[in-house]
Amino acid sequence: MTATPRVLPFETKASRAARTRRAKTAAAQEKEDLKRRVEELEAKLRAAQGRRMPEGLAIELTRLFAAGLSGISWDRVARLLAAAHFAWHSEETDEFGYDPKFTETIRPFLEFMYSVWWRVETTGIERVPSTGPTLVVANHSGVLPWDGPMINVALRHEHPARRHCRMLALDMFALLPFLAPLLSRSGAIRANPENAVRILERGELVGVFPEGVKGVGKPFKNRYKLARFGRGGFVRIALKTGATIIPTAVVGAEEIHPNLAQADFIGRPFGLPYFPLTPTFPWLGLLGTIPFPTKWSIDFGEPLDLSRYPKEAADDPILVNRLSEQVRQQIQTAIDGRLARRRSIWFG
Amino acid sequence: MRDHGMGRIAITGASSFLGERLLRRLIREGYADDLVVIDVAEPSISEGSIRFRKVDLTEPAADQAMLDLLKADGIETVVHMAFFTNPRRDTTNAHELESIGTLAVLAAAAAANVKNFVMRSFTFVYGARGQNPALIREETPLPPRAPLSWLRDKVEAEEHAASFARRYPEMAVRVLRFAPLLGPSVRTFYTRIFDRRLVPTLLGYDPLFQLLHPDDAEEALMLGVFSSTRGAFNITPRGVLSLSTAIHLSGKVPAPVPHLAAYWGVDALYAAGLVEAPSGFIDYVRYPCVADGEKAKRVLDFEARHSSRESLDSYIAYRHPIADVAGAGDEDAEDSDVPSAPVEILR
Structure with missing residues (x-):
């Protein structure tokens, strides 16, 4: 957003209209950008869920605590175990198993x-x-x-x-x-x-x-x-x-x-x-x-x-x-x- | 349609997963007139243009029937794929088909002066042994008298092929040893074990695996059929995957079992008919059985497009499709439609 001017300048009608137009387009632009960013992140999240990629161990643990006992499901346990595993193992090894x-x-x-x-x-x-x-x-x-x-x-x-x-x-x-x-x-x-x-x-x-x-x-x-x-x-x-x-x-x-x-x-x-x-x-x-x-x-x-x-x-x-x-x-x-x-x- | 120099092609075991893929591919590429399918039952995708000949390889006179057939149709290339990927409870029948049946096909092919003999095999034939090198080369001796009948029959078939290759140098014998398949529409005993939420593993063991994508297997099979080389070839994907990585990547929960208990338990459960595979297969989740695909790359010019990891990813996407993910595994989604709607592809 444009910063509020400290000194109120004398404005003609035309310049004020131009200013509001500019502000409007900038706001619209920003909104557009934000929307795109959210969409990108959502797509990333869905892709991560789709690949069942485990997230960090801390995230999984926090989720589990937040969900409480009722939140325990096979899927959650599996994700937690995967997060715990990949916290100290790579996903890829060489053909001898070096990690x-x-x-x-x-x-x-x-x-x-x-x-x-x-x-x-x-x-x-x-x-x-x-x-x-x-x-x-x-x-x-x-x-x-x-x-x-x-x-x-x-x-x-x-x-x-x-x-x-x-x-x-x-x-x-x-x-x-x-x-x-x-x-x-x-x-x-x-x-x-x-x-x-x-x-x-x-x-x-x-x-x-x-x-x-x-x-x-x-x-x-x-x-x-x-x-x-x-x-x-x-x-x-x-x-x-x-x-x-x-x-x-x-x-x-x-x-x-x-x-x-x-x-x-x-x-x-x-x-x-x-x-x-x-x-x-x-x-x-x-x-x-x-x-x-x-x-x-x-x-x-x-x-x-x-x-x-x-x-x-x-x-x-x-x-x-x-x-x-x-x-x-x-x-x-x-x-x-x-x-x-x-x-x-x-x-x- | 004879410009490919392979003459007429006879396929045994065309109803198997790979056999069906090969058959479809050959028809798609316009070889339909040169194909003869030899099997006990007509393949489900059969069209008018494919010649189907019924021969039961488990019957005593199968070699004579095969010979007559090969001669009558003027076959120059035999693709022998009549092998079981899943263990059979009727081990006698499996032995008759895989070991004795291969002998019959080989004998008939040699007598009919067939020029090319291509056999489907498995990298599992090396057996899962602690002493295996990290990457097994083709010249590694196969385990003699394996206790697992599934493995023993395959090794015997390999031995027959090797012995015919020695005795009939005018017949080019090629053996393609495929790494375990995993990918869209693959359904085997090991995928059924892997499909459960709890996947049994061995406590304290975490072997490496190769998982071959069916598309790569099909490609290798085509290269193997239309080649003039000889010998055995490991058909492997890029890279390896440890069992624990595979389990955690696909969101399963591992259930570790002590290995001594596992052997007894699985034997008991197998006898009771509660599990699909006998305890001999436990070796494959205990010791590594990873093959070196260097020779296939050098000689057959085969290079897998998918890594083991990608094969696993494609299988998970196929088994657990996520509806709202736009574009997630488009290619795989198409592949998984293949078995349900083969006709569309043929027309």
Whole structure:
């Protein structure tokens, strides 16, 4: 609307008529605009209802409270559940199920574990290339696979390129209820040569624990003794895709759940690969799954240069095994060095 | 009308959802004179110009009857689509039709020197296994001796096709493995489960799915029929969708069931006749079964226009139409009219 004039000017009849005409058309114009805007919004609302797109969780909750008990219907419950789901899940994932929104949601928690709970000290991050296919090979330990997300946080936060690491998850974890969707949403992929090659060919960073279940579930007395590195599958993948191998040593994860004895027969009917008895689990129930706050270190080692080998070298089992053993030795040496310098499990 | 180089085309299973779509499409594009429909019952859209031949593939002498027919009509291309999408309670009959019936059609086609053999299959034939790669390629071995008879029959049919492809190199065998269909007018056992307000899921599992739009399936089928390639092809949509996303996007309430209870419960309910599918299908909501469509894109030049998400959206718009939304899914509304008024399209 036109502003009211502070000083009443002297007006001729003609100028007043022109002014009112102008005001009228402006008002009409504004009304027209408003009407169009309302129509647009209504169309948007109808489209949203038509697609049954959930709105924000707060909106849905407010609606439910406003409607009271009588307002509870299937539709409302469904919309509320959908709003709650999409509050922390994306609507689209990649073909491995990686959900960026979910990963962002749980990131503060992982960061807390990284910087406060385990006070992870990371060295050698500059050895990880900023681009191109890269294979981070690490030792596996800790009963529950916490080392995977911690390596992920390290690369995400300490590396200048903020690289996202796709972890190769063991079948046993990738197939367990609850853990399976959790892993795939946070970017892990089932450990499978085909999957790894596919990701590496896109030039991404892949993390792998070649020890597998022998590493993560090893008894406490064997801590920091690397188990056999599978059948060297990771070397074959790296040779095929031309990926750089970064041998990585994780120290501190062995003591988060000291695996004092195994009672595998309890876990077997539930599809669990092993059932550890630790000082706290299963005696304290769910509290027993809280890991001990040890002091961790993650050391990224000298990259293994595979560029002098042709792609066909992947079919040479002797060479593959030699390279695999070389990586294992390098990680073992790095771990032994760390352990020799370590004064305390809790303070490093 | 012989310029397409495929000769006369015989279609088995033309009354199936995809079969009917293919038949209509071929008639629409002017191939009516070259078509022979082989089935137990005349397809509902049959017109005077379509030759219909009655052969029951479950009968012992079906191969001889097929052979006589193929020879008499001078068939050069066989499109074999006589497969059940829904699980059958009469598993013996399903086995006779799908496994033995395919063998009969293959044997007759080979003996009649048919040039092209196109078979409809499913990406479900890979089976839902935890060990599956994220994107399954065509060369992945199919599960042998699957406990689910639905799956076993399809795998056997695939094995027969592969063995004939080896033994008769002059016959080009193409197998099209379609991702599960979802879209307007698709009615299957899984859409009936999905139509309820409460959709049962497995507690702690959330696998990825591919949902193929029927329009894309039809397009792929046409490309598969009028091609000269060989081998198996995954026909997949763009993108994947997790079960939880699909449920929440379509305004359903998930009802999670522990998986051990689910297998027993569904078996009991199936025996009692209260559910449509046996417990073997639970694997498909537990583990992913997602196929790689790269080969179909490279060799058949097939690229889906719809993503899994769009297929789901089109299905929801078809099942729950919103009258007052102007322009919401115009295209889909048209599609959904197809089954009720096929005659208009034909004329």
